[in-house]
Each structure stands twice: as structure tokens, then as C-alpha cells.
Amino acid sequence: MSVGAGRALASLRAATGRATTAVGRRAARLLALGGVAAVLGASVAVLYGVVVVTGDPGTFSLVVAGAALAGTLAARLVRPRTATLLALAVGGLGGHLYLRSLPSGVEFLAVLVPMLGDAAALLSGLSILRIVNADLWALSAVPVPVFLSWYLALRRRYVAASAVAGTALGVLALTGDATTAETLAGAVGATVAAAVGDCDRRGERLGNADGVVVVIAAMLVTTLFVGALPGAFGSALPGGGDDGSTIESSLLYAGDSLAVAGSIDLSPERRYVVEAEEPAYWRVGTYDRYTGEGWVRSGSTRGYDGRLAGPPGESRTLEQTYTAASSIATLPAARRPTRIGDVPVPVRVTDGGSFEPASPLQPGESYRVDSEIPTGRPEEFRAAGTDYPESVETRYTQLPSDTPDRVAERTARLTANAENPYDTARVLEYWFRTEYEYSLDVDRPRGNVADGFLFGMESGYCVYFATTMVTMLRTQGIPARFAVGYTPGEAVADDEWIVRGYNSHAWAEVYLPGHGWIEFDPTPPTPREATERAVLGDDDSQGATTGTETVDSTDVAGGEAADTPTPGVGGTGDVGVDPVAAADRRADGDDRSLLPSVPLPGREAVGVALVAALVFLTARRRGLGRRVYRAVWLRRLPRGDPGDVVVGAYRRAVYLEERRGEEMCPSETPRGFLDGDERLERIAERYERARYGGGVDATAAAGARSDLADLLAERSRVPWRREPPEEGSR
Numbered sequence: 001m002s003v004g005a006g007r008a009l010a011s012l013r014a015a016t017g018r019a020t021t022a023v024g025r026r027a028a029r030l031l032a033l034g035g036v037a038a039v040l041g042a043s044v045a046v047l048y049g050v051v052v053v054t055g056d057p058g059t060f061s062l063v064v065a066g067a068a069l070a071g072t073l074a075a076r077l078v079r080p081r082t083a084t085l086l087a088l089a090v091g092g093l094g095g096h097l098y099l100r101s102l103p104s105g106v107e108f109l110a111v112l113v114p115m116l117g118d119a120a121a122l123l124s125g126l127s128i129l130r131i132v133n134a135d136l137w138a139l140s141a142v143p144v145p146v147f148l149s150w151y152l153a154l155r156r157r158y159v160a161a162s163a164v165a166g167t168a169l170g171v172l173a174l175t176g177d178a179t180t181a182e183t184l185a186g187a188v189g190a191t192v193a194a195a196v197g198d199c200d201r202r203g204e205r206l207g208n209a210d211g212v213v214v215v216i217a218a219m220l221v222t223t224l225f226v227g228a229l230p231g232a233f234g235s236a237l238p239g240g241g242d243d244g245s246t247i248e249s250s251l252l253y254a255g256d257s258l259a260v261a262g263s264i265d266l267s268p269e270r271r272y273v274v275e276a277e278e279p280a281y282w283r284v285g286t287y288d289r290y291t292g293e294g295w296v297r298s299g300s301t302r303g304y305d306g307r308l309a310g311p312p313g314e315s316r317t318l319e320q321t322y323t324a325a326s327s328i329a330t331l332p333a334a335r336r337p338t339r340i341g342d343v344p345v346p347v348r349v350t351d352g353g354s355f356e357p358a359s360p361l362q363p364g365e366s367y368r369v370d371s372e373i374p375t376g377r378p379e380e381f382r383a384a385g386t387d388y389p390e391s392v393e394t395r396y397t398q399l400p401s402d403t404p405d406r407v408a409e410r411t412a413r414l415t416a417n418a419e420n421p422y423d424t425a426r427v428l429e430y431w432f433r434t435e436y437e438y439s440l441d442v443d444r445p446r447g448n449v450a451d452g453f454l455f456g457m458e459s460g461y462c463v464y465f466a467t468t469m470v471t472m473l474r475t476q477g478i479p480a481r482f483a484v485g486y487t488p489g490e491a492v493a494d495d496e497w498i499v500r501g502y503n504s505h506a507w508a509e510v511y512l513p514g515h516g517w518i519e520f521d522p523t524p525p526t527p528r529e530a531t532e533r534a535v536l537g538d539d540d541s542q543g544a545t546t547g548t549e550t551v552d553s554t555d556v557a558g559g560e561a562a563d564t565p566t567p568g569v570g571g572t573g574d575v576g577v578d579p580v581a582a583a584d585r586r587a588d589g590d591d592r593s594l595l596p597s598v599p600l601p602g603r604e605a606v607g608v609a610l611v612a613a614l615v616f617l618t619a620r621r622r623g624l625g626r627r628v629y630r631a632v633w634l635r636r637l638p639r640g641d642p643g644d645v646v647v648g649a650y651r652r653a654v655y656l657e658e659r660r661g662e663e664m665c666p667s668e669t670p671r672g673f674l675d676g677d678e679r680l681e682r683i684a685e686r687y688e689r690a691r692y693g694g695g696v697d698a699t700a701a702a703g704a705r706s707d708l709a710d711l712l713a714e715r716s717r718v719p720w721r722r723e724p725p726e727e728g729s730r
Helices: 003-054 057-077 080-100 108-123 134-141 143-154 158-175 180-202 211-228 247-253 378-382 390-396 405-414 421-435 449-456 462-475 528-546 603-621 624-635 642-659 678-692 698-714
Strands: 257-259 270-276 282-287 294-296 315-324 337-341 347-349 355-357 366-374 480-486 490-493 496-500 504-512 516-520
Touching: 003 057, 003 134, 003 143, 003 158, 003 180, 057 080, 057 134, 057 143, 080 134, 080 143, 134 143, 143 158, 158 180, 378 421, 405 421, 405 449, 405 462, 421 462, 421 504, 421 516, 449 462, 462 480, 462 504, 624 642, 642 678, 642 698, 678 698
Parallel strands: none
Antiparallel strands: 257 294, 270 315, 270 496, 282 480, 315 366, 337 366, 347 355, 480 504, 490 496, 504 516
């Protein structure tokens, strides 16, 4: 080969190497940016889901896009300190706008203190959906992490970018709003961004980040293992395994959220003995925010201060005494409760005017309640009009933005002849009672429950009827809410009722100006007496031997209510029993017991992975791993073959000199570099004999070890700055 051809070949190889390196570096940058985008996208997706339920996702998307664009421009124009100040300013502006969205006339400190309390509650598991203005909260919160994390990523500060976005996702994981998949995606993305980002910052090829694969694999395995541990990061609900997603379990544990389930079973267990002059629905709580898959009670609770306001219209007082028949964490009361007394535990009041005990009532404990029952007549309800308070209209006409239009269209057709909200509610109540069957054995529809029940089901139980009726009313701009509690129960005297688990019920309440909340029950009447006899019969035959107080659900349709009728203020006096107890639900309608039991990680377990990723990012950013390696490598004196011992001592001696600021030239000999100290000179001389001479013996190796030990003892400060040389160098 000619000299010219050789040079051309060498040039081609060099160009190929440079191109390969450039491609590798570009791939590293793209992958690092993708990692940041993954963790940022996970947190944005969570907030987007909140806004879909509570507000306008279009506006939210514009805010996110604007924040990302601002971060892109700022990465070219401003320094990190300026960008941080801009982010803080945006956050302050968002907080100001959120404060302005709160009711007027509220003092700043009176708002600030609850806000700080809500912030602490969020970190302990309070869902963002419980915040009254959750959509505005999300809009004010999202710009800061989007702007700052994307700005830092474009400035090649991948660890800091992942930390910002990861912190936002971590908060959402703690609130329970982030799903397992979202949290895990964020954890993996943050780890990839940190590991691959180092290659981009140092100008290395992507292949040098192979270690990140090991880290990600370890994270995934650890997450799955922790999530599979029995009772990991959680405790069972008191009372035996209820999952809290049906009405009965919601009543028992006073939950702030309720997920619509599939098939359910019944429980004949006694809950209360109620003494009152007349029967009523014994309400436990109300839910205002519909998510499409269930209900959330937004707002906060406050301490009971002696008396609550009654309804705006005419009413009569109903005195009630409740005696707990089992350990239960609810305080039922007929609407609308104004006073509670003789309660053995502290009491708090929800925004909906219901009571919550600080701890469960024990069997035999009792309390008294005074309630104001509206006495308006149907003609007065029809004349109530639509002049709703703004706070009521905004809060109780909310629907998820993805609610299908056909729900509103069918509602409008069904109620076309109704001339007022009261008649609209009456029409829907009657339509449900006559057009649908009642059954406890149902398959939960996928997606929006109200839409699925309205267009894809022919039967259901109270949760489905009440959810769908409230949704339909809201599509017409009529404030309505979802209520849970108990039907009157079994009358054992003129003024005494035994309330059991199968009396659990859900119904709709409609707000009428001048009268307040009025009950409507769309659930069809059922052969309640037969159902009770069946349940009680099974209880009598099995309770003594098994102690079990549940029976399988069966289909029931049509018939007359055989138990105590409840006065139907909304329009009907027939009240169907609706037993709803939490047991062995099939959320999607299939038998999950037939599927293999594969433990999947929960949010808490994935949260651990996210925290581990953030710890890994911080440690990598600060070089903790390299520091520990340096200290161990330097002080772990070489052993083994005499030649290896001498070579190891020489490399450590060179590192000690380089740490002091010396730099060894390529043309410099070992003895030329390690001079000025007899111990260094002896190590260099033995190194040259080991590498280029006839070798060294054990005595020379021991001498090199001894000289190195003296040098380390003299220079005792651990080196934290420079990377030690690889064992194969020099």
C-alpha cells in the first residue's frame, strides 16, 4: 500500500470514529432528554387527569405547552439563577390567582392556615380531588415544574431537572393521585436521565452508560418485591377485609371517596337501634365530585361548635337517638341535622353538613340528634325557580369533561315536558323506577359509570341509580349530589327501628332555592321482606357455627316494599331496600379468583422506587460513589504476586502526586516523575524493574507496600476531587 493510500485510510478511519462518537453523543442527549420528559410527563398526566374531572383540559394543555415553550426560550437566553427566580415568580402568581378564586370576604390568614393544613394533608394521602377548586390548583401548580425542569434539561443539567420533576411526581404519589404505572415510569425516566446525561455532559458515547441498565433492573425487581410483601406499606381495614369501594364499607369507615363496584353481597349485621317519632333516611354523608368512576367528597371538615344552620325554608324538628349495635365509625342523622349531643367521642362536621366521629362508636354507646325536616309542598317546590347560590351551582353541577354528550341528550328528551327542576327530578325518578330492574349481580361498566349504566345495562343497585340520576340532572344545570346512609330499617315499635347492614342505601339530593336539599330515590322498589327473611334465615342457620353474617347476592325485580316506608319528599312513598355491603366484588364483572394470583406493586411500593431514584440521582450528582471508591481503592493496599503488588503501589503513588497538582507528561519516566522523596523513588525504581527489568521478589514487594503505607499515613486526608486511574492504565 502506498503512503498516500495509507494516509487516506487513516483519515477515513478517523472520520468514521468521529462520526460514530458524534452519533453516540447525540443518542445520549436524546435519551437523557427523553428520561426527563418521562418523569415530567408522568406528573403532568396525573394533573391532567384531575383537570379532566374538575375543569377544562384544553386550558390546562395550553398552560403546559406555554410553560415548556418558555423553558425552551429561557434555556437560550437566561442563566439558571434567573430562570429559578422566574419560576418562583410564576409560582407566586399562581398562588395569588388561586387565593383570589376563593370566596370573597375571607381574611388572608383564615385562608392561609387551612391551605398549609391541606398541604400537610396532601402529603399524608389527601387526594387533590378533595380540594374544592382542584382545577385552579392544578393550573397554578403545573407551570413551575414544567418550566424549570425542561429549562434545566436543555441546559444539560439532567439530575437537577429530574429532581424538580421527580419531586412533583413524588408529591402526587403521596396523595394517591399518581397510578403505579405513572410513578414507575417517572422513577425509571429520572434514573435514565441521570445516568445517560452524564455521558452527554462528558462528551462520551452512549455505551459508557451500560450501568444504568443494572440500576433500572434492580429498581424494578425491588419495586415488585416490596409490593408483593404481605401488608407492605398498608394495613387492612378494621373489621375484616372490606376494600372500601362499596356503600356499606364506605359507611363503616367514613371514607372520603367511593368507587362504584360490580356485584355485591348482603350483611344482616345490626348497626344501630334508632328511636324517633317517624321514619326517615338516616344519612351518613354526601359526595359532590363525580370522577366518572366514583365519587369524592371535596372540602375539609371542621370541629362541631354546638349548632348547625337548618334548611332555608319551613321545617319541623325531628329528635332521634342512635344506639350502636356494633363497632362503627359513622354518625347517621336524618336531614338536615342541626344539633348533636351526648356523643362519647369528638365530632367533626363535613362541608355537606354530616357528622364524622374521631373514633368508632362501640356497641351500647349512643348519641342524640335534632334534625330539621323540610315541610314544603310539591307546588312550592315547583315554584322554587333556578336562582341558585353561585357556590352551590358551581360545585354541584360539575361533571368530568369527557362525559359523553349522549347523556345530556337523552336526559333532555326524557324531561322535555318538565317545566322546572323539581318536575325534572320527579320524571327521572319515576323513569328509573319503571324502566330498570333491580339486581345486586351486575358487571361494572368500563369507563363512565353513568353512561355505561344508561346505555349498556338493564339492571343495577342503588349506587348505579343514584349516580346516573345525579349525572343526568347535572347535565341540565340542576345542582344535585350523591348521598349515602340507611333506609329506616325494621320497625320493632311505634318509635323504634333496627338498622342492619342491608339497609345501607344511596340516593340523590337536589337543591331547590328557598328549600335546600330535597331527597329523590330512583332505585326501584324490591321485595324487601323476602330479602330480609332470606338473609336473616341464613344468619340464624349459619351464625352459630361459622359466625358469618353475609349471604350471596340474588336478582330481585319488581314487587312492593314490605318494610317500613320512608316519606318520599321527592315524590314517592315506596322505598326499596338496597343492601350494599363490601364483599368479594368483581369490578369488571369477571371472576378474578380464576386468574393466577400475581402480586403487583402498589403506589406506595412504586413511591419507594421513586425515592430510591431521587437518592440515586443526588448521590450520582455529588459523586458520592466515586468518592467512596477512591477512599477504598487508595487504602486497600495491593496483595498477591510481587509484580502486581509493586505495580499497584506505583499507581497509588502516582495518584497521590497528581492529587497534589503534579501532572505526569507522556514522555516522562516513572523515576523522573516520582522524585524528591526517597519512598517515591524506591517505588518507581521497583516498578521499572517489575515492568521492564528482570522482575521483583517478595522482599521488594514488601518494601513497596511499606513505603506506600508510610506515604498514606503522612498524607492522611482522603482525596475527594480527582478520579483514580484505571488499573490498566500507565
